[in-house]
Amino acid sequence: MLNIKRIYGNPADDDGYRILVDRIWPRGVSKERAELDRWAKTEVTPTTDLRKWFAHDPAKFDEFKARYIEQLDSRPEAARFADDVRNLLRDTNVTLLYAARNPRVNHAVILRDWLLEKWRCR
Numbered sequence: 001m002l003n004i005k006r007i008y009g010n011p012a013d014d015d016g017y018r019i020l021v022d023r024i025w026p027r028g029v030s031k032e033r034a035e036l037d038r039w040a041k042t043e044v045t046p047t048t049d050l051r052k053w054f055a056h057d058p059a060k061f062d063e064f065k066a067r068y069i070e071q072l073d074s075r076p077e078a079a080r081f082a083d084d085v086r087n088l089l090r091d092t093n094v095t096l097l098y099a100a101r102n103p104r105v106n107h108a109v110i111l112r113d114w115l116l117e118k119w120r121c122r
Helices: 048-052 056-072 076-088 107-120
Strands: 002-006 019-020 094-098
Touching: 002 107, 048 056, 056 076, 056 107, 076 107, 094 107
Parallel strands: 002 094, 019 094
Antiparallel strands: none
16 A cells, blocks of 8 residues: 655654655654655655745645656656565555645645556556
């Protein structure tokens, strides 16, 4: 199962393989407490310019989503990430971790949906 979860919550046994999908390390979280298996710092994160433009403004979310998907579709490293996650899911759960406060207005939601759609289209 592919999950998304805020990194500030406690790790759980059913998280499986834990991947931080933020470009910037979350404040106040130690590497030990994060219990990460991978940090996808640049493969699938929005560019700095896009992230700063969005600034977690819900009014910009639809436009942010369109621009972010365009970025994901154009990056070979994002396609490799999708393949990696799909392979991991054969054996374990995968949890995409993010730091944003809003659980519905953040790039991890878009990334999860993009991955699911990408696999459906194959």
